[in-house]
Amino acid sequence: MASPLQATTAPRKRSKWEDNTPQPPLKRRQIHDDVSPSCNTSSRRPVPSIFAPPRTYHPPLTSSRSVYSYERLNSIEEGSYGVVFRAREKQTGDIVALKKLKLDEEKHGFPITALREINALMSCRHDNVVGIREVVVGETLTQVFIVMDFIEHDLKTLLTLMPSPFLQSEIKTLMLQLLSAISHCHSNWILHRDLKTSNLLMNNRGTIKVADFGLARRYGDPVGVGGMTQLVVTLWYRWVSLVEDSIHVAHHPTKHRAPEILLGAKTYSTAVDMWSVGCIFAELMLKEPLFQAKAEIELLSMIFKLLGSPTNDSWPEYSTLPLAKSITLPSPQPHQFRQKFPFLTIAGIDLLSSLLTYDPERRISADEALQHPYFSETPAPKHPDMFGSFPSAAAGERRRKPFSTPPAPARAVGDKLSMDLE
Ligand SMILES: Nc1ncnc2c1ncn2[C@@H]1O[C@H](COP(=O)(O)OP(=O)(O)O)[C@@H](O)[C@H]1O
Numbered sequence: 001m002a003s004p005l006q007a008t009t010a011p012r013k014r015s016k017w018e019d020n021t022p023q024p025p026l027k028r029r030q031i032h033d034d035v036s037p038s039c040n041t042s043s044r045r046p047v048p049s050i051f052a053p054p055r056t057y058h059p060p061l062t063s064s065r066s067v068y069s070y071e072r073l074n075s076i077e078e079g080s081y082g083v084v085f086r087a088r089e090k091q092t093g094d095i096v097a098l099k100k101l102k103l104d105e106e107k108h109g110f111p112i113t114a115l116r117e118i119n120a121l122m123s124c125r126h127d128n129v130v131g132i133r134e135v136v137v138g139e140t141l142t143q144v145f146i147v148m149d150f151i152e153h154d155l156k157t158l159l160t161l162m163p164s165p166f167l168q169s170e171i172k173t174l175m176l177q178l179l180s181a182i183s184h185c186h187s188n189w190i191l192h193r194d195l196k197t198s199n200l201l202m203n204n205r206g207t208i209k210v211a212d213f214g215l216a217r218r219y220g221d222p223v224g225v226g227g228m229t230q231l232v233v234t235l236w237y238r239w240v241s242l243v244e245d246s247i248h249v250a251h252h253p254t255k256h257r258a259p260e261i262l263l264g265a266k267t268y269s270t271a272v273d274m275w276s277v278g279c280i281f282a283e284l285m286l287k288e289p290l291f292q293a294k295a296e297i298e299l300l301s302m303i304f305k306l307l308g309s310p311t312n313d314s315w316p317e318y319s320t321l322p323l324a325k326s327i328t329l330p331s332p333q334p335h336q337f338r339q340k341f342p343f344l345t346i347a348g349i350d351l352l353s354s355l356l357t358y359d360p361e362r363r364i365s366a367d368e369a370l371q372h373p374y375f376s377e378t379p380a381p382k383h384p385d386m387f388g389s390f391p392s393a394a395a396g397e398r399r400r401k402p403f404s405t406p407p408a409p410a411r412a413v414g415d416k417l418s419m420d421l422e
């Protein structure tokens with residue numbers, strides 16, 4: 001295994017992984033001081049503590065491999081926050097995705113946000129969560145990459161390229177996968193907080209993988225509260241304080257932001273993710289984002305329009321929220337789900353409105369949603385193997401001819417038929 005130290009010996013000309021901005025090479029001594037306390041060559045060995053468990057009890061501590069174990073193929077996404085590359089592992093030939101962590105402006109060591117992303121990915125391993133393989137390092141301390149399984153599509157790109165929306169049977173499969181991933185994250189005390197279609201990857205075998213845990217946050221830790229029952233722990237730790245977290249909240253994506261956050265709630269819970277799942281459910285059907293707002297106030301008014309204004313009944317806490325007083329609510333009106341989703345069954349509308357529920361306490365949980373009757377009524381969820389495959393924009397594949405799926409009108413009629421037959 002290559003250590004960060006070995007990485008520094010790689011020849012400069014092979015450095016495809018570098019930033020465009022030239023980095024001053026690190027002095028050897030600095031590397032020893034900063035990243036390699038284990039490189040201490042002192043002959044005096046520390047006396048083992050009688051309190052410390054034997055070394056074999058520790059998780060394996062090995063240094064990270066070098067990014068030069070991978071051959072860079074193409075860049076998938078170069079956003080303002082980071083870069084994702086497609087790459088090939090040189091020994092195994094495996095195709096992977098490398099996400100370069102944003103570390104450039106760090107002055108106080110390895111940033112907590114990057115640790116959270118790595119930690120969340122590692123503690124949420126699941127069939128529907130993108131698999132993290134390892135963390136590799138480049139030549140300087142600002143070059144740290146998360147190595148993940150490469151997944152052909154993200155749902156946002158796919159939705160824009162598909163000629164017609166997913167079928168209801170396909171949406172059910174995707175929603176079941178998403179909900180089971182979120183249920184898994186929540187039961188492992190992780191809030192994702194940035195669920196949106198560009199953070200949902202999909203392979204050519206009909207499986208989606210939740211990705212981008214860059215804003216993920218541990219919301220509770222049963223360790224250290226010995227003596228409490230699981231129930232108490234759950235209640236006690238359900239809420240994350242927003243006060244200690246203001247930087248993150250400022251970056252929370254606008255379109256999928258839950259109304260309690262928009263209205264300045266000081267605490268929030270797993271329910272923020274469920275609101276986002278509701279927005280994703282709607283987007284899968286509409287083939288475009290549910291709320292296309294540019295600013296928060298515009299988003300709130302779009303939410304009020306679709307759901308009707310919140311009332312004392314539907315959201316008792318509403319009036320206590322910090323920003324509620326500065327907002328003039330439109331006159332009460334019924335929700336507009338039926339007009340917006342004319343082909344959705346009654347059960348489908350019920351699931352959507354249970355996800356897009358004002359009161360976070362009453363919003364459906366991932367576990368409850370998995371049991372919703374929508375998933376057991378016809379059409380049944382499509383088996384993932386039956387999904388069509390699409391050219392992968394991330395792998396640089398071009399579409400040579402239109403997708404070989406049935407044309408739009410036929411699909412729409414098929415969908416309608418299956419619903420009429422219920
Ligand atoms: N494992 C992966 N396989 C394929 N593409 C990926 C993978 N991870 C991310 N991507 C692509 O890169 C984009 C950005 O990655 P993401 O983790 O969401 O980073 P950011 O924090 O910049 O949003 C995704 O929207 C997706 O298109």
Ligand SMILES: [Mg+2]
Nearest residue numbers: 198199211212
């Ligand atoms: Mg993202």
